[in-house]
Amino acid sequence: MAGQSRTRQTRGSSDISSPAVAESLCACATTRQIARLLTQLYDRFLRNVGVEAPQFALLVEIDKEERSHHSAIGLQCGMDKTTVSRNLKLLERKGWVKSTRGRDRRERHVTLTQAGRKRLAAAWPEWRKAQTHLRTVMTGEEWTAMFHMLHVVMDAARAAHRKLAAEEAGPKKHTASTRN
16 A cells, blocks of 8 residues: 555656656657557456457447448547558457448448457456556546546547648648649
8 A cells, every 4th residue: 555655646746847857758659658558457457368458449349330330440449541451350360350341342341240249248357357457556536537638638639630631731722722
């Protein structure tokens, strides 16, 4: 218990308002480090049923819809088309998902197979153990604040993407109209 309270006291105690510290902070590097650490933690539990954390997340996403589209999965998981395709091919080789063509030849639908449903059912208890394990080293307030802040960051990243796309589209339209 003493170790836990010492961890809580020092967690996040760097003065980020200091110019030297603020300049060295990188949102991308920090979140990637967090993602790797969390993935490793969840993998330790999920390996008991032969699933990795990213595979589990995809199986959960596919299970939400009767027939998921590659593009919808990518959008929901924040993955590009190549990453989605590569990961879905792996799940298909394992026999956990089945991919079929949609009406449009470019469109692919993905569904869980019976083996995939069984694997997902077996993985849920292990995921819950990982979730509980992480939660035990945080206060309730920290747990809630973490999810709030993760959603704030996700929304900000999406807004930054939209803004960048609009800025990139703006000059192209202007350049094209000034050439005529």
